[in-house]
Amino acid sequence: MDIVNSHIVEYLLNVTPERDEVLRDMEEYALARNFPVVGPLVGRLLLLLAKTTQATRILELGSGFGYSAYWFAKAIGKDGEIICTEGNPDNAQHAQTYFQRGKIANKVTFLVGDALKLVDDLEGQFDIIFNDIDKHQYPKAFRKALPRLRKGGLLISDNVLWSGKVLNHKPDADTAGILTYNRLIYSSKELFSTVIPLRDGVSISIKL
């Protein structure tokens, strides 16, 4: 099920400005492999959120080959830091190539392994945590991320409407993970949350 009317998506994609050459290449790479990157509509939202919160330290859970991190990198200053986590080492290798081409490699630390374990070895808190790992793991990501977010920081998750499968009466494990995650972010007394039905649904939660 389309979350957003496909004509509206087409309109938004047409009216969205062209990306730089590296982002365009990343989009082509994703399209050719059916790799689920956030795409330009959500990419612009990530950049906007990072800019408006003046984020300088960002953690990504599930970075793929670096498309979403690339958008964040455009928002943070030269002293900003993005820590990417990704389970597949091939994706990490591709990401480095794109980061070097885009001259943002100095802002990114790319860690390979299970994001939910890697986070335990990181120090300090983050201005933004962007969660995009396997969907059945979203409740665990919530529990790991919350203490690592500074007050006023944002927890952002992609795919929280999961192609409309959140409406299913018999949810599979991924859908169940998302349903639990959505309940957690809305019921938490530590967060104020909303869901934007953009692309596949993006949740934005601010730590109170």
Ligand SMILES: C[S@@+](CC[C@H](N)C(=O)[O-])C[C@H]1O[C@@H](n2cnc3c(N)ncnc32)[C@H](O)[C@@H]1O
């Ligand atoms: C949807 S893709 C990420 C796309 C990326 N955020 C973007 O928009 O450019 C999800 C990625 O998370 C990785 N992943 C899933 N679960 C993970 C985990 N527990 N730890 C590390 N990486 C994980 C997958 O290998 C995949 O590359």
